Amino acid sequence: MRPQTTYPVLLALLGLAAAEDMTTTTTATACTASSTSGAFYDLRPDMAVKAPEDGSKPAHNAPTVDYKARGHDYGSNFILNICGPVVEPVDGEVHDVKQELWRNISAYYVSKGDVYSLGMQSGALIARGKELVLQYKGGSLCGKKHKSKSDRRNAGEEIAARGAVHEGAAYKDYEDDEGGSDAGNSTAVDALKKHDDDDDDVRRKSTTIFFSCDKDPMAAAASVSFIAADPDECNYVFKVKSRHACAGAEPHKPGSVEPGSVFLIILVIAVLVYLLGGIFYNRTVSNARGWKQLPNYSLWAGVWSFITDLFFIVLSSCARFLPSRRGYHYLAGSPTGRTRSSRDRDAENRLIDQLDEEWDD
Structure with missing residues (x-):
C-alpha cells in the first residue's frame, strides 16, 4: 500500500516543479527578434517616442514624430508607429473602437473626416529568414458583411414581409393556428440579429509591416511606404527600410556566459x-x-634558461641599431694627447731637415 500512496505524491511534486519552471521562464524583449541562423534584430531605436519635457534628446536618438505614408491611389494617407502607439493623439472619433483603447492605436488613417484604426500596438517582431514581419490587429470593423450590414437588415425585413404576405394569401385560413405573419416576421428578424451578433462574422482591420535592411549610410531615419490593401480593406501592407533592420550580433544577456x-x-x-x-x-x-x-x-x-638566452639574443641584435660616435679623436696615451706615431713622425722630419742642410753645405 505504501507505493500506491507514494506515486501520487511524486506526481504532484513534479507538477509543482513544472509549474514553477513555467512561471520563471523569461519572454523575448519587445521589438527584437532572433533568427535560426543566429542573426539578431533590434528595432527599438526606430520606435517614435514623446519628446522629453526638458528639451533633451531622447534615448538612442529615437524619433519624436509618427511615421507618415502616402496612400497614392488609395485616397488617404496613413499615420503609424513601429512597435508602439502613435505619439500624437488621434484627432476625432475612431470607428468601432472603444474610447479607452484609442491610446493603444499604432496605425490609422482618415477618410472624409472619419478615423479608422488599423490595429493596436504590438512588439511581437517575427524573423522569417532574412525578412522581418510585424503585425497590428484589432482595428476598426471591415469586410463586405460590415459594409452591407444595414442593407442586409433592410433586405431581411423585406424578405420577411414578403413571406408574411405570401403566407397570409396562401394560408389565410390557418393564420390563427400557426401564428400568422407576425411569427414569420419575428423569426426572420431574430435570425438576422443573431447572425449580426455572431463573433465569427466580425472582421477587423489589421496591418502587416515588412522590414528591409537599408545599407545607405546617409539614411538617418526609417522610411515607410504603403504597398497595398486587400479588396475587403481588412489588411494593409507596408514596407519599412531601416538600418536597424540589418542583421547584427546579439548583445550579452545577464546570467549568460560570454x-x-x-x-x-x-x-x-x-x-x-x-x-x-x-x-x-x-x-x-x-x-x-x-x-x-x-x-x-x-x-x-x-x-627559464631558454627565455634568458632569447632575451640576450634580442638585446644584442637591437644594440646594432643604436647610434655610435663618429669623427677624429685622440687616443689616450700621453698627457698632451699625442701618440707614439706622431712623435716618430716629428723625429723623421727633423732628420730630413738636417740632411738637407748638410747637402747645401
Whole structure:
C-alpha cells in the first residue's frame, strides 16, 4: 500500500516543479527578434517616442514624430508607429473602437473626416529568414458583411414581409393556428440579429509591416511606404527600410556566459587534466618523486634558461641599431694627447731637415 500512496505524491511534486519552471521562464524583449541562423534584430531605436519635457534628446536618438505614408491611389494617407502607439493623439472619433483603447492605436488613417484604426500596438517582431514581419490587429470593423450590414437588415425585413404576405394569401385560413405573419416576421428578424451578433462574422482591420535592411549610410531615419490593401480593406501592407533592420550580433544577456569565459573555462580544464593526469602517470608507472612527478619536467625546467638566452639574443641584435660616435679623436696615451706615431713622425722630419742642410753645405 505504501507505493500506491507514494506515486501520487511524486506526481504532484513534479507538477509543482513544472509549474514553477513555467512561471520563471523569461519572454523575448519587445521589438527584437532572433533568427535560426543566429542573426539578431533590434528595432527599438526606430520606435517614435514623446519628446522629453526638458528639451533633451531622447534615448538612442529615437524619433519624436509618427511615421507618415502616402496612400497614392488609395485616397488617404496613413499615420503609424513601429512597435508602439502613435505619439500624437488621434484627432476625432475612431470607428468601432472603444474610447479607452484609442491610446493603444499604432496605425490609422482618415477618410472624409472619419478615423479608422488599423490595429493596436504590438512588439511581437517575427524573423522569417532574412525578412522581418510585424503585425497590428484589432482595428476598426471591415469586410463586405460590415459594409452591407444595414442593407442586409433592410433586405431581411423585406424578405420577411414578403413571406408574411405570401403566407397570409396562401394560408389565410390557418393564420390563427400557426401564428400568422407576425411569427414569420419575428423569426426572420431574430435570425438576422443573431447572425449580426455572431463573433465569427466580425472582421477587423489589421496591418502587416515588412522590414528591409537599408545599407545607405546617409539614411538617418526609417522610411515607410504603403504597398497595398486587400479588396475587403481588412489588411494593409507596408514596407519599412531601416538600418536597424540589418542583421547584427546579439548583445550579452545577464546570467549568460560570454565566449571568452567559455574559452577560459575550457583552457583551465585542459591544464588541470594535463597536470593531474601526468602526475598520476609519473608517480604510479615511472615511480617518480618530487618535482620529477610533473609531466615533461625536463622540458619545463629548461624553459627559464631558454627565455634568458632569447632575451640576450634580442638585446644584442637591437644594440646594432643604436647610434655610435663618429669623427677624429685622440687616443689616450700621453698627457698632451699625442701618440707614439706622431712623435716618430716629428723625429723623421727633423732628420730630413738636417740632411738637407748638410747637402747645401
